[in-house]
Amino acid sequence: MTTPVFRFAPSPNGQLHLGHALSAILNFEAARAAGGRFLLRIEDIDRARCTPELEAGIFTDLAWLGLHWETPVRRQSDHFGDYRTALDRLTALGLVYPAYLTRAEIAGAVARAEAAGKLWPRDPDGAPLYPGDAAVLGPEALHQRIAASTGHALRLDMKKALRVAGGPLFWEETGAGPDGERGRIAADPARWGDVVLARKDTPTSYHLSVVIDDATQGVTHVMRGQDLFQATAVHRLLQQLLDLPRPVYHHHRLVLDETGRKLSKSRGDTALGALRESGASPDDIRRMIGL
Template sequence: MTEPVFRFAPSPNGHLHLGHALSALLNARAAVALHGRFLVRVEDIDQIRCTPELERDMFEDLAWLGVPLDEPVLRQSEAFPHYRSALEKLQDLGLVYPAYLTRAEIKRFVKAHEEKGGLWPRDPDGAPLYPGDDAVLSEEEIQQRSQSDAPFALRLDMKAALSRIGEPLTWQEYGAEGPALFEPAKSIAVDPAAWGDVVLARKDTPTSYHLSVVVDDARQGITDVLRGQDLYAATSVHRVLQHLLDLPEPRYRHHRLILGDDGRKLSKSNRDTSLRSLREAGATHADLRKRIGL
């Protein structure tokens, strides 16, 4: 059996919180339990919100957690040529198109549609599916935007992508912690159509989360993707991209989430759950483990 390789991939656009602590520790523990390796990847595509200071703080938090670092650490900001190559491959297959509708225009279109009594489909995260430029703009408007400096997104033509694949896809879901790590996998059928035409890149950003994560996992030889339950449904998109780009399929493990008092997933804006704040308030490792259920 190939040596298992796990990874923890935070974004330095805010301070790590309890949810990040759970994910980092579960990945590190799983690597030890399965006699594998544990890597840290810095997801710093957003060069405005991700700063060197926040990255430094992030590594200080990981050191306090006792999370080992296996050098070198991969930074997404240094991997743009790899994302560009993957995007060009999808473009060569005729599966990518420029989309010019802004978020505000999509919101207005969907609102008007639903005010007339219709229902507009939404993806698993609750965002409305892309309606297509021609549902809102005239041919002249589309042509004008394509010939100007208008912002755009590059989207995957999901219908064409699934037609090219032809066969049903699945992923293998394993347990995320404790004895469940060793249990047999469950085969999960993918449902990528539920996401519609996902964004692969934007005019000012050379990649998206969906594209970069599958490219990075393949580049680092990640065999086991252990991440939060909030990304469970997104695995369908990732399996489609892996198939189209001829990338290896990792094992997937989705762990429970740490929720705030309001029942919602933790946010980096909630300072009271940040590791830095807890540490400064005198929290110990035992306090932390108790709060995250380890």
């Protein structure tokens, strides 16, 4: 019988808040109830924003909550080679292409199209789908960028990837999606368009690294917030293309502020460290997140 493996995987690019506390505690308690393992993973692929000080704060906050985890802790920044190997495999299948448009050029192309009355397709998070280099730059300008080895991102050719994957994709959901979806969920990665797999300043992406990490660490149960429910479709596609195991997914409710907005590290919402310094106890945190 396979031992259940759960994980909590924060990014050290800000302080943990109440939403992180909910996810960490749910994973820890689910692992304990199942007689399984609880792992902590540091998702620090963004080397510009992630710092050792913030990582240390994560350890402090989680220990204060009464959580403990296996060591050593996996840090994504130590495993860029693993993601490169996976990227090379997808490239060998003809599924990866260089994308030269800047964010400003993408925004400009979308703005012009919408000003002309065109309804631009957007992914489940609301970001516009990639318009394609040639369509925006034209063949000559694109050729010049390629010849000049201009910095670029690497994107997944979604149409080709779906053909290679073959057949319908799905995942088992034991939690619930934003609209209450549960059970066997049909995955529709096409809604995300040609997702980024690596950037010029970051040799991997969240989508690619998370599926490699989960497979490498033997994660059997991925328990995370509902805001990542739709992204599971992309993860299932990458798992299929790379012959990786399929975990069971459980998307839990989010902790929202008084306006119904999801908490954000970038705004310092309800940081656990600040709450601790103000006199809150771990039991207070549990009450605040509805446990």
